[in-house]
Amino acid sequence: MRTKPRLVLLLLPFSLFMALFFFSAILKSLWxxxxxxxxxGLHRLSLTYYTAALQDxxxxxxxMRTFTLAFSSTFLACLIGLGLAFLFSQQHxxxxxxxxxxxxxxxxxxxxxxVLALLQLLSQTGLIPRLLQRLGxxxxxxxxxxxxxxxxxxxxxxxxxxxxxxxxIVTVTLVLRQIDLRYQKVxxxxxxxxxxxxxxILLPLVQPALFNAFIIIFSxxxxxxxxxxxxxxxxxxxLPVYIYNLYVQHDLTQIxxxxxxxxxxxxxxIAFAGLLLQVSRWLPGGRTGGLR
Amino acid sequence: MYxxxxxxxxxxxxxxxxxxxxxxxxHKILAIxxxxxxxxxxxxxxxAQIDTPTGGTIxxxxxxxxxxxxxxxxxxxxxxLTVLRNITFGLKVRHVNKASRLQQADAIMAIVGISxxxxxxxxxxxxxxxxxxxxxxxxxxxxxLLLMDEPFSSLDESLRLEMLDFIKQLQQQLAxxxxxxxxxxxxxxxxxxxxxxxxxxxxxQLATPQQLEQRPANLAVARFLGQANFINGQWQxxxxxxxxxxxxxxxxxxxEQRTVVLYLPFSGALxxxxxxxxxxxxxxxxxxxxxxxxxxxxxxxxxxxxxNLPVATVQLQxxxxxxxxxxxxxx
Amino acid sequence: MRKIINSFIYVIWxxxxxxxxxxxxxxxxxxxxxxxxxxxxQFSSMATVLSLLTSTEVLSSLGASVAxxxxxxxLTLLIAYPTAMALTYYQFPGKKWLNLLIxxxxxxxxxxxxTNIDFVIIKLNLNGRYFGIIAVHSLFCLPYAIKLxxxxxxxxxxxxxxxxxxxxxxxWQTFWQITVPLSKNGLQGAVMMxxxxxxxxYLATLLIGEGNYLTLSVRMFPFTQAGKYQxxxxxxxxxxxxxxxxxxxxxxxxxWQERSREAHVSIDRD
Numbered sequence: 001m002r003t004k005p006r007l008v009l010l011l012l013p014f015s016l017f018m019a020l021f022f023f024s025a026i027l028k029s030l031w032x033x034x035x036x037x038x039x040x041g042l043h044r045l046s047l048t049y050y051t052a053a054l055q056d057x058x059x060x061x062x063x064m065r066t067f068t069l070a071f072s073s074t075f076l077a078c079l080i081g082l083g084l085a086f087l088f089s090q091q092h093x094x095x096x097x098x099x100x101x102x103x104x105x106x107x108x109x110x111x112x113x114x115v116l117a118l119l120q121l122l123s124q125t126g127l128i129p130r131l132l133q134r135l136g137x138x139x140x141x142x143x144x145x146x147x148x149x150x151x152x153x154x155x156x157x158x159x160x161x162x163x164x165x166x167x168x169i170v171t172v173t174l175v176l177r178q179i180d181l182r183y184q185k186v187x188x189x190x191x192x193x194x195x196x197x198x199x200x201i202l203l204p205l206v207q208p209a210l211f212n213a214f215i216i217i218f219s220x221x222x223x224x225x226x227x228x229x230x231x232x233x234x235x236x237x238x239l240p241v242y243i244y245n246l247y248v249q250h251d252l253t254q255i256x257x258x259x260x261x262x263x264x265x266x267x268x269x270i271a272f273a274g275l276l277l278q279v280s281r282w283l284p285g286g287r288t289g290g291l292r
Numbered sequence: 293m294y295x296x297x298x299x300x301x302x303x304x305x306x307x308x309x310x311x312x313x314x315x316x317x318x319h320k321i322l323a324i325x326x327x328x329x330x331x332x333x334x335x336x337x338x339x340a341q342i343d344t345p346t347g348g349t350i351x352x353x354x355x356x357x358x359x360x361x362x363x364x365x366x367x368x369x370x371x372x373l374t375v376l377r378n379i380t381f382g383l384k385v386r387h388v389n390k391a392s393r394l395q396q397a398d399a400i401m402a403i404v405g406i407s408x409x410x411x412x413x414x415x416x417x418x419x420x421x422x423x424x425x426x427x428x429x430x431x432x433x434x435x436x437l438l439l440m441d442e443p444f445s446s447l448d449e450s451l452r453l454e455m456l457d458f459i460k461q462l463q464q465q466l467a468x469x470x471x472x473x474x475x476x477x478x479x480x481x482x483x484x485x486x487x488x489x490x491x492x493x494x495x496x497q498l499a500t501p502q503q504l505e506q507r508p509a510n511l512a513v514a515r516f517l518g519q520a521n522f523i524n525g526q527w528q529x530x531x532x533x534x535x536x537x538x539x540x541x542x543x544x545x546x547x548e549q550r551t552v553v554l555y556l557p558f559s560g561a562l563x564x565x566x567x568x569x570x571x572x573x574x575x576x577x578x579x580x581x582x583x584x585x586x587x588x589x590x591x592x593x594x595x596x597x598x599x600n601l602p603v604a605t606v607q608l609q610x611x612x613x614x615x616x617x618x619x620x621x622x623x
Numbered sequence: 624m625r626k627i628i629n630s631f632i633y634v635i636w637x638x639x640x641x642x643x644x645x646x647x648x649x650x651x652x653x654x655x656x657x658x659x660x661x662x663x664x665q666f667s668s669m670a671t672v673l674s675l676l677t678s679t680e681v682l683s684s685l686g687a688s689v690a691x692x693x694x695x696x697x698l699t700l701l702i703a704y705p706t707a708m709a710l711t712y713y714q715f716p717g718k719k720w721l722n723l724l725i726x727x728x729x730x731x732x733x734x735x736x737x738t739n740i741d742f743v744i745i746k747l748n749l750n751g752r753y754f755g756i757i758a759v760h761s762l763f764c765l766p767y768a769i770k771l772x773x774x775x776x777x778x779x780x781x782x783x784x785x786x787x788x789x790x791x792x793x794x795w796q797t798f799w800q801i802t803v804p805l806s807k808n809g810l811q812g813a814v815m816m817x818x819x820x821x822x823x824x825y826l827a828t829l830l831i832g833e834g835n836y837l838t839l840s841v842r843m844f845p846f847t848q849a850g851k852y853q854x855x856x857x858x859x860x861x862x863x864x865x866x867x868x869x870x871x872x873x874x875x876x877x878x879w880q881e882r883s884r885e886a887h888v889s890i891d892r893d
Contacts, residue, residue: 006794007709007713007715009705010705010706010708010709010713011705011706011709011721012705013701013702013705013706014702014703014705014706014765014769017702017758017761017762017765018724020743020747020758021740021743021744021758021759021762022727022728022740022762024743025736025739025740025742025743026739028739028742028743028746029739029742032742084632084636087629087632095630095633099633099636099637101874102636102637102640102641103636103640105640105644105867106640107819108819108866108867108870109823109862109863109866109867110822110823110825110840110843110862111823111825112825112840112843112844112847112855112859113643113644113647113859113862114643115847116643116647116650116843116847116852116855116856116859117642117643117644117646117647118643119847119852120646120650120852121642121643121646125658125659127646127661130658130659130660130661131661133659134659134661141658141659162639162643166640215726215730216726216729216730219729219730219731219732219733220729220733222732223731223732223733223734223735223736224733224734225733225734225825225826226825226826226844230844230847230848239732239734240732240733240734243734243735243738244734244738244826247738247741258738259739261735262732262735262738262739263735265731265732265735266731266732266735266736269730269731269732270727270730270731273726273730
């Protein structure tokens with residue numbers, strides 16, 4: 001019944017789609033990055049653009065800055081999200097259900113939503129500085145620390161947290177609901193206390209889902225354009241803005257370099273995701289999960 | 293001896309356990325037998341201290357609460373831990389040092405016969421192996437009570453008999469006190485000489501299998517045990533009237549009841565050898581060989597009953613006079 | 624004590640989630656809310672707000688958003704469903720890799736993927752076209768849709784399809800009458816997720832659409848950037864109306880259905 005031709009038929013749409021819109025794009029940019037770009041008369045393959053990219057200190061500095069921001073915001077989102085998910089799953093009552101429902105809201109809204117709210121709240125003429133001034137805690141709005149478009153990327157971090165903490169809550173809660181109280185009961189019966197049950201049983205069981213969420217959030221924050229563009233600081237530019245600016249210059253001679261940057265970043269995030277998956281497999285609980 | 297006194301459990305206005313008084317003999321196997329929904333698992337969970345009863349006490353001879361460790365119906369081996377780590381989990385959370393943990397685990401795995409599985413994960417084990425691991429995980433804690441929830445229901449026929457034997461043997465070897473619940477009376481009878489019948493949250497009877505079959509405490513127990521004919525009749529002034537039989541009987545029902553049921557178990561209630569309790573004349577209308585006995589359908593007037601009789605006692609189409617082995621029971 | 628701390632955290636969390644939303648509603652309703660006022664000094668009249676909400680720009684971008692979302696849902700399901708079936712019910716070499724490959728569009732940095740794909744889209748002459756945009760939206764929706772559907776199909780199992788075929792149904796009949804209805808929950812999840820992902824896309828819509836499809840997310844952007852928060856908030860409100868409200872209604876309806884089904888099943892005390 002489960003015959004080969006049917007399998008081929010089932011996989012056909014995905015294969016076609018990916019070949020047309022994904023792999024073709026990767027291959028095209030691979031050729032271009034290696035210096036094959038007939039449009040501007042380039043035909044010789046070389047690694048010049050890669051060596052140039054890896055020696056470009058501005059790029060490398062931007063890369064490190066973006067990595068640090070993406071990693072720390074993802075890490076914080078996972079930590080806070082995990083904590084809240086456990087808090088909301090401890091009991092099953094009206095309030096915890098309401099909390100879970102609330103947590104679904106930010107997942108459904110675009111980032112620009114929070115950006116808008118944050119600008120109104122935290123910019124130097126925003127509501128919080130106004131309130132502090134009214135309360136006499138600061139004399140003028142300029143005394144309020146720069147939290148949006150700031151070099152410390154606080155605004156971006158807060159935006160990502162508002163969006164991604166709920167994503168972690170939803171992901172982890174769904175796993176916790178599946179696990180139910182089954183294993184908790186066993187552990188308690190065998191003499192474990194609440195903390196031991198959490199540390200030895202529940203955490204390992206949700207760990208794979210948490211790592212998956214980490215990978216998805218990290219990759220997103222690492223490569224997303226709109227929030228850094230709206231809330232970023234010009235002196236501390238982030239990679240997505242850097243690349244987008246390079247792309248929209250419409251300077252064709254820059255395209256091969258851009259493509260090499262793109263591929264380097266893609267290889268990097270894939271390798272990083274692979275590394276995280278390995279860590280997840282190696283940690284307790286890794287055998288029962290992963291991106292499966 | 294562990295004494296359960298006045299255990300009550302209510303959930304959401306619903307009575308799940310009602311006034312359970314029960315003695316659990318030490319170093320023996322006690323079976324709790326009942327239909328699904330009778331509250332068996334709740335009682336077990338209370339013994340395991342997973343559930344807290346709304347009332348009542350459980351104490352041993354010294355007045356302490358006994359420690360019960362559970363072997364769950366679906367085993368619930370932690371999926372992310374190896375067999376060895378599953379087994380030593382209870383010791384680990386009690387901060388037993390590693391050397392001692394391994395030593396105890398080796399011993400218990402040898403007893404349970406799973407020494408070669410130590411490094412496997414639960415999803416690599418068969419159902420029988422998983423049950424042995426779950427047993428080892430509980431036994432390593434030397435519980436006062438080993439609690440087993442429907443221990444054989446997820447095993448196939450041959451494995452079920454093997455595990456039944458194994459647990460009997462284990463119980464003797466380690467002098468365990470086992471409480472297990474089941475809704476199969478064959479399992480309860482095979483494993484235990486003390487069977488408590490739990491129906492609708494109440495202990496209806498605590499007796500040996502033989503006593504249960506011959507003298508069920510009430511109609512609910514009789515109907516649950518099944519394998520019997522129930523014949524409707526009238527009871528008046530110590531006299532029973534049914535289509536099948538009229539005469540004296542042993543009345544076991546509530547007081548002043550007129551409409552009653554005559555209880556005739558398939559096995560052991562009737563015979564051909566005369567006794568002082570003549571029953572009825574009936575014709576054998578069907579005969580099925582069932583190994584140790586023959587299943588016989590007897591027609592008497594408008595009533596058909598089923599009996600299990602020794603092989604070759606009766607012949608098809610013949611009419612016989614049947615006798616009660618002892619005075620019949622009416623509920 | 625523990626209870627007090629928990630309640631405290633609940634309240635803080637609810638505030639963190641709800642204050643931005645409340646702020647946006649206030650922004651949309653206010654005519655003047657300049658520094659240093661803590662509360663809007665002047666509210667717009669209901670008529671003004673309504674006329675803003677139903678202006679041609681707002682309605683046309685709502686139309687664009689919904690049109691793209693609907694197309695994306697169609698294309699995504701068309702691709703994701705058979706893929707999920709293959710991944711759940713068949714064994715084949717490379718399955719493990721395919722399972723990882725599905726997530727690549729989420730793992731590769733969005734900006735790198737988009738600038739690469741824009742190139743190909745131009746080559747295929749799909750730039751600025753409807754199909755080009757929904758294809759790129761679908762690329763980002765497929766990982767979620769395939770995961771949700773295959774998880775659900777795994778739960779259902781292949782046995783009912785086998786029964787159906789044993790009873791004489793064709794593959795096609797089995798698919799439509801057995802497999803699809805049984806995977807209702809997975810489909811629901813996939814549709815909702817795809818809808819959200821498509822509605823919230825910004826750069827993909829702008830870059831591939833070349834300004835031909837000014838969706839709600841795209842229109843909010845320049846207003847926010849230029850400090851015209853009130854206008855941005857109007858779009859935000861429309862966005863909430865067309866995402867949160869329908870999703871909430873679907874969710875409540877499902878919960879209600881679930882509850883009424885449970886009411887028919889007696890409580891098993893074991």
